[in-house]
Amino acid sequence: MSLKRPRSLKWSLVLRIALLQCAMLTLIIVGILGAMLATGLIPHDYEDGTMDVLADAVTRDAGGKLVITETPDMAKLRSNVPDLWFIIRDKQGQRLEEGRVPAIFQPFVGLLDTISDARIDHAIGQAAPPEGKIRWTDTAAGNVQIFSGTKGGLSLLRLLGQAPQFFLQGILPLAGLMALATLVATPWVVRGALSGLGHAAAEAERIDIDQRGVQLPLKDVPKEVTPLVKAVNAALARLDKGYERHKRFLTDAAHELRTPVAILNTRLASLPATPERARLLQDAARLSTLTDQLLDLQRLDRQTTAFEKV
Structure with missing residues (x-):
C-alpha cells in the first residue's frame, strides 16, 4: 500500500488564486457589458443589426439558389420592422429581394456593382445610425452583398454567440498574464507568510528527551x-x-x-x-x-x- 504524496499548500493556493482571478475577470467583463447594454452605452439601435440577421439567415437551397431561412432573429426582425426591405446578391449575379426599396435609395440599386461598402443617409452630418447600408459579408451562402435599412436592433443572442471568441481573444490572454503573475508572486508571498511555521518546525526538530x-x-x-x-x-x-x-x-x-x-x-x-x-x-x-x-x-x-x- 503506497502512501499519497502530501499536497503542497503553496501550489494549492497558487492554483486556486489563478482560477479565482480568471472567474472574477470573466464576471467583471460580462457585468460591464451588461451594464453598458442596460444604460445604453452600447446602443440598441446598432446600425448593423439588420445586416447581421440577414447574414445569419441567408443560405442556398438544393439548387444553389439564394434563400432566406426563417430564423428566430429573422422572425423578430420582421415583427419589429414591418417595412423591412433588402437586396442580397452574390458575385455570380444571383439576386434575392424583399420589400420595397425607399425612393431615396433607388439610385443606388443600379450602382451595386460599383459599391463595396457604403453608409447612406438623407442628410449631411446625420448622427449614426444611417438609414441604409451596403456591405459585402461572408455567410453560409458564401460571400454576398447586402443592401438594407438599419432599423434592426442589436441581438443579445448574437452578442452571446460571440462570447467564446471574445473569451479566447480578450479574456484568456489577460487571464494568462494574471495567472503568470500569480505563479511568480504567490510562492514568494506564501513563503513569507509561512516563515513563522518554518521556525516552529525547526524548533520541533531540536526537541530531545x-x-x-x-x-x-x-x-x-x-x-x-x-x-x-x-x-x-x-x-x-x-x-x-x-x-x-x-x-x-x-x-x-x-x-x-x-x-x-x-x-x-x-x-x-x-x-x-x-x-x-x-x-x-x-x-x-x-x-x-x-x-x-x-x-x-x-x-x-x-x-x-x-x-x-x-
Missing part, C-alpha cells in the same frame, strides 16, 4: 495554524509533567528501598552460615545494586556539566 520544557514559538505563525502549534505545545507540556512524575516515582522508590534493603542485609548477615543464607545474601545484594543504580540515574539527571572524553 534531555531537553524538557521546550515550547514551539508562536511568533509570525499564521493565525490559521496557531491552534495546531498551541495544541503541540500543550502536548509537550503534558509529556514533560508525565516524565517528571515518572522520575519522581523512581527517585522516591529508590530512597524508600534503601533502608529496608539495608535492614534485610543486616538480618541476613546475622543468620548462621548455610547455603540458603548465601543465596539470600546474593538476592539482597542485587536489590541493593538496583537501588544504587536508580539513585545514580537521579544524580546523572541533575548533572549540569557536560561529559568530556578522558
Whole structure:
C-alpha cells in the first residue's frame, strides 16, 4: 500500500488564486457589458443589426439558389420592422429581394456593382445610425452583398454567440498574464507568510528527551495554524509533567528501598552460615545494586556539566 504524496499548500493556493482571478475577470467583463447594454452605452439601435440577421439567415437551397431561412432573429426582425426591405446578391449575379426599396435609395440599386461598402443617409452630418447600408459579408451562402435599412436592433443572442471568441481573444490572454503573475508572486508571498511555521518546525526538530520544557514559538505563525502549534505545545507540556512524575516515582522508590534493603542485609548477615543464607545474601545484594543504580540515574539527571572524553 503506497502512501499519497502530501499536497503542497503553496501550489494549492497558487492554483486556486489563478482560477479565482480568471472567474472574477470573466464576471467583471460580462457585468460591464451588461451594464453598458442596460444604460445604453452600447446602443440598441446598432446600425448593423439588420445586416447581421440577414447574414445569419441567408443560405442556398438544393439548387444553389439564394434563400432566406426563417430564423428566430429573422422572425423578430420582421415583427419589429414591418417595412423591412433588402437586396442580397452574390458575385455570380444571383439576386434575392424583399420589400420595397425607399425612393431615396433607388439610385443606388443600379450602382451595386460599383459599391463595396457604403453608409447612406438623407442628410449631411446625420448622427449614426444611417438609414441604409451596403456591405459585402461572408455567410453560409458564401460571400454576398447586402443592401438594407438599419432599423434592426442589436441581438443579445448574437452578442452571446460571440462570447467564446471574445473569451479566447480578450479574456484568456489577460487571464494568462494574471495567472503568470500569480505563479511568480504567490510562492514568494506564501513563503513569507509561512516563515513563522518554518521556525516552529525547526524548533520541533531540536526537541530531545534531555531537553524538557521546550515550547514551539508562536511568533509570525499564521493565525490559521496557531491552534495546531498551541495544541503541540500543550502536548509537550503534558509529556514533560508525565516524565517528571515518572522520575519522581523512581527517585522516591529508590530512597524508600534503601533502608529496608539495608535492614534485610543486616538480618541476613546475622543468620548462621548455610547455603540458603548465601543465596539470600546474593538476592539482597542485587536489590541493593538496583537501588544504587536508580539513585545514580537521579544524580546523572541533575548533572549540569557536560561529559568530556578522558
